[in-house]
Amino acid sequence: MAVVATRGLTKTFKAGQAAAVHNVNLESEEGEFLVLLGPSGSGKTTLLRMIAGLEEPTSGEILIGGVVVNDMTPRERRIAMVFQSYALYPHLTVLGNIVFPLKARGMGKAEREDKAGWAAGLLGIKHLLGRKPRELSGGERQRVALARAIVREPTLFLLDEPLSNLDAKLRASAREELEQFQRRVGTTTIYVTHDQVEAMAMGDRIVVMNFGEVRQIGTPAEVYDDPADTFVATFLGSPPMNLVEHRDVVVGFRPEHFFPVTQLAGRAAIPEHIRDADRSGPFVPLNFRTSHEEYLGAERIIYGHLEGRFEGKKAISRVPATTGGQFESASLHAFAVSEKHLKFFDREKGTRTGRVSLA
Amino acid sequence: MFLPAVLYVLALVGVPLILAFLYSVGDVKVGSVGYHFVGLANFRSVLESPTFRVALRNSFIFTISSQILVLVGATILALSLKKAFPGRWLLRFLILLPWVAPVSIGSIGWKWILDSLYSVINWVLIRLHLANEFSPPMWLGDPKLAMLSIILVQTWHMLPFATVIILAGWTALPKDIPEAAEVDGAGFFRRLFQIEIPMMLPIINVAVLFGIIFTFTDMTVVYILTRGGPYDTTQVLPTQAFQTGVLGSDLAEGAAISMFLVPILIVVAWLMLRSAHRAEVT
Numbered sequence: 293m294a295v296v297a298t299r300g301l302t303k304t305f306k307a308g309q310a311a312a313v314h315n316v317n318l319e320s321e322e323g324e325f326l327v328l329l330g331p332s333g334s335g336k337t338t339l340l341r342m343i344a345g346l347e348e349p350t351s352g353e354i355l356i357g358g359v360v361v362n363d364m365t366p367r368e369r370r371i372a373m374v375f376q377s378y379a380l381y382p383h384l385t386v387l388g389n390i391v392f393p394l395k396a397r398g399m400g401k402a403e404r405e406d407k408a409g410w411a412a413g414l415l416g417i418k419h420l421l422g423r424k425p426r427e428l429s430g431g432e433r434q435r436v437a438l439a440r441a442i443v444r445e446p447t448l449f450l451l452d453e454p455l456s457n458l459d460a461k462l463r464a465s466a467r468e469e470l471e472q473f474q475r476r477v478g479t480t481t482i483y484v485t486h487d488q489v490e491a492m493a494m495g496d497r498i499v500v501m502n503f504g505e506v507r508q509i510g511t512p513a514e515v516y517d518d519p520a521d522t523f524v525a526t527f528l529g530s531p532p533m534n535l536v537e538h539r540d541v542v543v544g545f546r547p548e549h550f551f552p553v554t555q556l557a558g559r560a561a562i563p564e565h566i567r568d569a570d571r572s573g574p575f576v577p578l579n580f581r582t583s584h585e586e587y588l589g590a591e592r593i594i595y596g597h598l599e600g601r602f603e604g605k606k607a608i609s610r611v612p613a614t615t616g617g618q619f620e621s622a623s624l625h626a627f628a629v630s631e632k633h634l635k636f637f638d639r640e641k642g643t644r645t646g647r648v649s650l651a
Numbered sequence: 652m653f654l655p656a657v658l659y660v661l662a663l664v665g666v667p668l669i670l671a672f673l674y675s676v677g678d679v680k681v682g683s684v685g686y687h688f689v690g691l692a693n694f695r696s697v698l699e700s701p702t703f704r705v706a707l708r709n710s711f712i713f714t715i716s717s718q719i720l721v722l723v724g725a726t727i728l729a730l731s732l733k734k735a736f737p738g739r740w741l742l743r744f745l746i747l748l749p750w751v752a753p754v755s756i757g758s759i760g761w762k763w764i765l766d767s768l769y770s771v772i773n774w775v776l777i778r779l780h781l782a783n784e785f786s787p788p789m790w791l792g793d794p795k796l797a798m799l800s801i802i803l804v805q806t807w808h809m810l811p812f813a814t815v816i817i818l819a820g821w822t823a824l825p826k827d828i829p830e831a832a833e834v835d836g837a838g839f840f841r842r843l844f845q846i847e848i849p850m851m852l853p854i855i856n857v858a859v860l861f862g863i864i865f866t867f868t869d870m871t872v873v874y875i876l877t878r879g880g881p882y883d884t885t886q887v888l889p890t891q892a893f894q895t896g897v898l899g900s901d902l903a904e905g906a907a908i909s910m911f912l913v914p915i916l917i918v919v920a921w922l923m924l925r926s927a928h929r930a931e932v933t
Contacts, residue, residue: 346830366834379831383849392845396836440835450834 293538295448295480296320296343301352303338303504310352312338314504315352322480325474328484331527335504336484339450341600343482344373367396372441373450376457378433380425386412386436387421389557393444411443415473429464430458438470442477442576449474467493488528491517491566500645501525509577517544518635519544522642525635531634536605539646542637543602547593547610548635553577553626562628570630576650581625582619594619601650674906681900693907703908706879706886712798713873713887714866719806721862722855724806725813726848732814733821750811758875761804765790765876794884797877801885805872809865812857820854821847856926863919868912888912 296318313335324560328336342348343354345366352650353360361369372393380389387408394404412418415435425433434454441449454470455463471494474481485491491498492512500507500515500523508520519533525544526532535546537554549570554561562571582596594609596619609627619625638645675694678722697703731741751916764771766823767789776782790800793819824847832846848855871881872890879894888908896905 343832346833367836367838368828370836371834373831374833375827375831377825379827379829381827381828381832381846383851383852392837393835395843396832396838444836542912 293320295324295357296482296490296628297355298339298343299353301339301342301354301356302350303335303342303347304350310614311350311504313342313349316506318499318506318509319383320480321476321496323480325471325483325494326375327491327497327498328482328501329486329491329498331486333503334501335487336486336499336501339501340373340452340482340484342448343448344371345369347492354398359584367444370446371448371461372446373445374434374437374441374454375450376528378425378437378457380433380436380440380455384424385421386417386423386428389436390439390443390625393440397444399418407432407443408439411439411613414442414477415439417473432622434458436465438473446479449479451483452590453485453589454483456487457598470494482619484504488530490498499540500527502527505607517644520644522637525629525637531608531610534607535637536598536602536607537639539643539651540639542642543640543648543650544635544637545629545633547608548559550580550607550609550627550629551611552580552615553628554617563611565615566630569618570633570640575628576634578627578629578633580609580625582625583621587613587618589613592619599624652883664728674727674903675782675904675910679902679906681897681902687901693903697904697907697911702883702886702891705883706888706891707911708910709798710867710887710889713802713805713885714863717802717809718859718862720802721809721813722859724810725817725858726855728810728814729817729821730843732818746814747811749808750815751780754808754869754925755875757873758804759810759928761800762791762876767792770930782894791877792881794881797881797885801873801876804876805866805869808872812865813862814884816858816861817851817855820851824850853926858920860923860926864916864923867915867919892898 297320298316298318301313301316301318304311310444316335316339318326326583328339330336338347341350343356344436345364345368347363349362354362356369356371379390384392387405390408391404392412395405399407403510408421409418412421415438417435417439420428420432425436428436434457437454441629449472455466458466467490474494480611488594493535495512496514497509497511498521499509508515508524515524520530522542522544526535529546529549533546534550535542535544537543551563551566553563553575562575578601579599580594580596581599582594585593586593586595591613592611594611594617596603596607596609598607618626634647634650636645636648637643637647655708673686676688676690691857732739732746740813763769767787770787772790773782773787777784777787782788788796790798797817821917828850829842829847832842837846868889870887873885873887873890874893877885877914881891882890888911892908893907895908896902
């Protein structure tokens, strides 16, 4: 049975305005880590808040554990939520914060302190129990918020961009920790983020949203390798998928599938980093007029535009830094893209269409 | 750069304060020409007067009871004005009126409302058969009722100010914290008393301390409604100081009475600065 499901869920803040969330149908599986991914204003937080009961849907249903919860208060839904700001109670100690949900439930003092100790131990914050939130670092606050969420063993975790307040270095380690933590407790989780790296790294499945609508639901590999439309294709991946117009379709290819080839004895040599499955071709040769290059340490991002086929269209190539070659500005190079990695989109609607001959 | 401000404070606050202090240890009467230092004689005479002791006690009763009523009332009002509803701005404006209107006008209005012959309250009570037509409550003539009346009118006068401060504090609270409490399973009262009010405590403190200062030092309501009567039963320190010093021509003793306000006000001012500072920090 799905832990959370939504049916035709819609939220309009002002009558006559575009819906913040439009006709969303979701089903999360038991123990799943489901990520809501989208740019700001895509409705992902509104969707999460509706599931939490903090926002009332305009239409549609929300089910938790198979029961329609539309008319239930957040308190009755028995879920836990971690806010973007962590929303710790500033006047209470860490212990006071963690036991608050248990107190609200009417649990006895001894039992709740026992539970709080367990949750604090799980997150390694036992030494902080006597402190006030303002005396904690960002990472510690996040753990307190998580401990407060886990302490009542909810059936569902809702996390609203919990890593966005951390600095870049801490974010990577906190991400891994959070992921491990979720695997360990096995609680179904819905996680909102605008960061595609977080979504790819943590999600069992990703729900890509834009303008209040779900564009695609799938595993990280599915949404990345098989984007349903041009929005998903460009939102996921950094740099984004190259999109070039060709007659009445848009042809897309990932920067990592677009690589330089060298002519060796009249035969195109495929760079070493291309995996065996992709080496056999067939390839579409493209002339690439490079404009500049970004050296990122582990990889090189090469910018330029195409000549000949797809004349004048901008493209980006991404190759490992170990790949040789000089790509100074305005020089012309032979590049290629593996034909099976080409994606085709409808030029008007942006949705995926069948394969089209490039000839 | 601060010089004009410093001069202004010295001239308008410092000089009268020093003057009042000098009067309180001198023998100044209205119209007297000389000044003789008499030490603490005025204070001794004030402390021996039973009226003063009544006034001191009344000042505390008047201030503390009206501030408790203001605090409870303002919190309830702020709570009900927090959510948006049609016509909210009008209601907010109406609630602010008693504070904006000159207190003397308001008090004169109340004087009629509580009048022994023409009181609308009594008129209503008599029509509802809650009061005897031939001996209706003497709102300003009965010692207990008179005290109650001045407390209620002072509450009416101070309520808007506290409401506005508390409302402003409430609107400034981060929204996600009460929401987190809601998701954590806290009901309305738990959220109110364990989360929102504790978080607003510094702001509530400022409102209360302001209210204490404005009530403790103010004589308008008492003077217009009862003039301290009947038989000095509603006398407070400011009215007694005014009656002794100005109406009774004994400036020295009047000054001595007002000097009793100073230590209390210093403590309140110190508390106020401290909690304002704390509100700033957190």
